[in-house]
Amino acid sequence: MIEDLPKLGVGLGFREPLRPDIFLNQSRLDFLEITSDHYLDATPGKLDELSLLQDSFTLIPHSLDLSLGSAEGVDEVYLDKLAGLVGRISPPWFSDHICFTRSNGIKLGHLASVPYTDEALKVFVGNIQRVKERIPFPLILENITYDVTFPSSEMSEPRFISRLLKETDCGMLLDATNLFINSVNNGYDWRRFLDQLPMERVVQLHFVGSHRHGERLIDAHSNRTEDEIWNVFEEICVRCDIKGAILERDEKFPDFSELLDELEIARRFIRKEECFAQIADKGMPPNRSSVALAE
Amino acid sequence: MDFLLDNPLATMEGPIFLVLYGFIILFSAIGVAFARAHADQTEQLSIPAIPPEPDPFEIAFLRGGSNEGARAVIFSLFQKGSIQIDTDAKTAIIRPLQASVTASGLTNIERTAMDWIGARREASEVFEKNTGLVNSLEPFFAQYRSQLERRNLLTKSENAGSIKRYAKIVVFCVLGLGIYKILAAIANGHFNIFFTIVMAAIGSVILLTVGNLPRVTKLGNIYLARLKTAFDGLQYKSQARGLVADGGPNASFAGPDPLLLSVGVFGSGILAGSAYGNYNTAFEKAQQRQESNSGGCGSACGASSCSSGSDSGGSSCGSGCGGGCGGGCGG
Numbered sequence: 001m002i003e004d005l006p007k008l009g010v011g012l013g014f015r016e017p018l019r020p021d022i023f024l025n026q027s028r029l030d031f032l033e034i035t036s037d038h039y040l041d042a043t044p045g046k047l048d049e050l051s052l053l054q055d056s057f058t059l060i061p062h063s064l065d066l067s068l069g070s071a072e073g074v075d076e077v078y079l080d081k082l083a084g085l086v087g088r089i090s091p092p093w094f095s096d097h098i099c100f101t102r103s104n105g106i107k108l109g110h111l112a113s114v115p116y117t118d119e120a121l122k123v124f125v126g127n128i129q130r131v132k133e134r135i136p137f138p139l140i141l142e143n144i145t146y147d148v149t150f151p152s153s154e155m156s157e158p159r160f161i162s163r164l165l166k167e168t169d170c171g172m173l174l175d176a177t178n179l180f181i182n183s184v185n186n187g188y189d190w191r192r193f194l195d196q197l198p199m200e201r202v203v204q205l206h207f208v209g210s211h212r213h214g215e216r217l218i219d220a221h222s223n224r225t226e227d228e229i230w231n232v233f234e235e236i237c238v239r240c241d242i243k244g245a246i247l248e249r250d251e252k253f254p255d256f257s258e259l260l261d262e263l264e265i266a267r268r269f270i271r272k273e274e275c276f277a278q279i280a281d282k283g284m285p286p287n288r289s290s291v292a293l294a295e
Numbered sequence: 296m297d298f299l300l301d302n303p304l305a306t307m308e309g310p311i312f313l314v315l316y317g318f319i320i321l322f323s324a325i326g327v328a329f330a331r332a333h334a335d336q337t338e339q340l341s342i343p344a345i346p347p348e349p350d351p352f353e354i355a356f357l358r359g360g361s362n363e364g365a366r367a368v369i370f371s372l373f374q375k376g377s378i379q380i381d382t383d384a385k386t387a388i389i390r391p392l393q394a395s396v397t398a399s400g401l402t403n404i405e406r407t408a409m410d411w412i413g414a415r416r417e418a419s420e421v422f423e424k425n426t427g428l429v430n431s432l433e434p435f436f437a438q439y440r441s442q443l444e445r446r447n448l449l450t451k452s453e454n455a456g457s458i459k460r461y462a463k464i465v466v467f468c469v470l471g472l473g474i475y476k477i478l479a480a481i482a483n484g485h486f487n488i489f490f491t492i493v494m495a496a497i498g499s500v501i502l503l504t505v506g507n508l509p510r511v512t513k514l515g516n517i518y519l520a521r522l523k524t525a526f527d528g529l530q531y532k533s534q535a536r537g538l539v540a541d542g543g544p545n546a547s548f549a550g551p552d553p554l555l556l557s558v559g560v561f562g563s564g565i566l567a568g569s570a571y572g573n574y575n576t577a578f579e580k581a582q583q584r585q586e587s588n589s590g591g592c593g594s595a596c597g598a599s600s601c602s603s604g605s606d607s608g609g610s611s612c613g614s615g616c617g618g619g620c621g622g623g624c625g626g
Contacts, residue, residue: 020528024553026347045524052521055344 002171002203005138006092008058008244010267012259015249019049021256026056028260030267033246036063036094040081054089060204060244061086061094062173065107068127068141069100069114083135092243093138093203095173098124098161115150116160121167128168140171140203145178145219149186157182158196171203176232177225177248181210181217190232199240207233207266208248221250225262230269237269245270305479312476313490319472320498323465327458327505334458337447337514345525351551351559352404356439357448357511358519361429363562364436365421366578368408369428370558370566373574377401377409380418380577387418387577404435418577448515455508462506466499473498522560529557 009030012022022029032053039050039061053059063082066074086094099111114120131139143161155163165172174197183190209223225233225247236242245266247259299305307315355367369389372378381388389412401409411431421428429436443449473495477488511519557565566575 017528019524020526020553023345023349023525024551024556026345048521048524051342052345052525055342 001138001169002201003241005171005203005243007241008060008092010245010263010270011057011060011247012263013062013246013248013250014053014059015253016049017253018249018256018259021259023056025256025260028263029057031058031060031244033060033062033095033248036061036082036085037065039085040078050088058092059089060091060246061089062142063094063096064111065101066096066127066131067100067102068096068098068124068131069112069120070102070127071123072102072104074127074130075102079131079134086135086137091137093140093171094135095140095142095204097142097144098164099144111144113144113146113148113150116153116155116157118154121160121163124164125167128170132168138171138203139168140173141165141168142173142206143175143178143182145181145185147185147216156196158193162196162198165198165201170201172197172201173204173206174202174236175206175219175248176236177206177208177210177219177229180229180232181219184217191235194235194239199236202236202240203243205233205236205242205245205266206248207245207262221248222252224254224258225265230265233266234269237272242270300479300482304476305483307476309480309485309487309490313494316473316476316491316494316498320469320494320501323469323498324501324505327462327465327502330461331458331505331508334454334508335450335512337512338517340447340514342514342517342521343446343448345522348551349522349556349559351556352435353439353443354519354522354556354559355562356436357443357515358560359562360510361432361436362422364439365408365428365432366563367555367559368404368432369421370563370571370574371552371555372401372405372408372412373571374552374555375400375405377405378412380573382573382576389416389418389421389577390414404432407431407435443515447512448518450508450510450512458506458508462502465506466502469498469502470495519560526553526557526560529553529560 011029011031011033012018014022014032014034022032034050034053039046042050050059061082065078066082068074082094097111099113101108101111114124128139128141141161141164143157153160161172164170179190179193182188183193207225207229208219208221209225209229210217211220211223212218233245247262247266249259253259304312351371352364352367356364369378373380376392378389379392381390391409391412391414408428408431411428416428420426424430440449444451473491477491480486480488480491554571563575563578566572
């Protein structure tokens, strides 16, 4: 099923301030990812915006609040609204996170990680089953960043994700930035993490620069993608056939041409043969960004 | 003959006839309005997507007709550094800046405009009927017109004509009834015909106005609104204090220059107060001169082109003209 999904290319997370630049540069954006939550209780203006985007781009809805890890189950009202939105868009797939955002009816306002236990896995599987019954489009799941690890975890994160993807038959939205940030903050090797993931299930990538705060990294979505994250991105592209990649920039928007440059770099990694040929011709560049800009 | 002067209508008391006449005019107007609404059902068609490379001149033409199209072309030349606009207290003079630059890097429509400018032109000449830039650019505008009509964004001339004909027939009947009543009243020795004359005149004007299909179709207005939504942020960028006037077009974009596009979509009024304010000042002066010559919402303003019959002249300054009669013309 995952192999049947269309190859979308490289795109951008839609943010309202970027709208005019996005329409001015349609030919350089393969698709857009929208934040589903912005359109669930949409004003007529937001609905107009949605149909405007829909007419010009393939849209991937990316939701924040399905709370697939909530033991109390999925919020049916939220699920109904999301089903309506996804049905309206008819996307190739839609996505949410491997986390919980609600507990006992209280919204956390944050993507919270779960202990990697059989019990948590069972909760995820049950919730995802419910989502799949209600929304008949492929669901892909994204890895999040976390600052705490649970002593009660019974398995590693990649093992948990592998079992989750297998038992739910979902694809993965692999956030290269989150993976890199977690590897730095929690002291592990992201290559070994990738070794343990079922890479054939990776459908889409997220990438953006991280923000350094002392010794720690934060996924602030506010910086240019740095070389270390391009390394992760490239390694993922080498290991699997990516259907799409999204630059997730939320803040401190630079000149749009800078974002286009980043998309172009990602595009070269995704079309790996071309990319490798170019790198082989020129020798491995110390800074990918400068290579793309020079060309 | 007796029947013509001795029937319920001819002998009807004046006030009662006026009430009846008022109702007839009202229902006629409703009928014409219904026919007009029926003639433009383009809102049921699918809304065109924003093209990957929108043409700012075509958008300006759609929004405000030939005058707005010409203003956008002049702005493009100004922005590219092909012309300069010198303003004094009364006039604004357009001159070519570098003759060598004009040959390359210009589109056909811009080159035609440069030919028209020649050694120098007054900004007010841009909109002159037979000798203005608007006239020189007509072949391009005719092409835009036919493309936009084909895409159901502009009212097709045959549609506008048929509704106008229908409205004229209704006006003829309403006027005929009024004239008949006036003649019958005079023949019966009643000379208090003033209110009937006033009602017939007002009714005719209302019917002709209602029977005038807007130049831009409902779909065209929806499309323009969609363009404004898509490029909403551009107008704020255009008004940014830091905007550099001699920066020229932005070459880093795949599509058209953002500033020129924002002038096409929102009208040059958005440039007021920006580094390109000089351009606006020039056309304000042009408008003032045109107004002193012709009065009203002058031909310097694209807003005068809002009726269906013409792209460069008309009576209504409707919303379809957007910024054309806003800051660009009026500051």
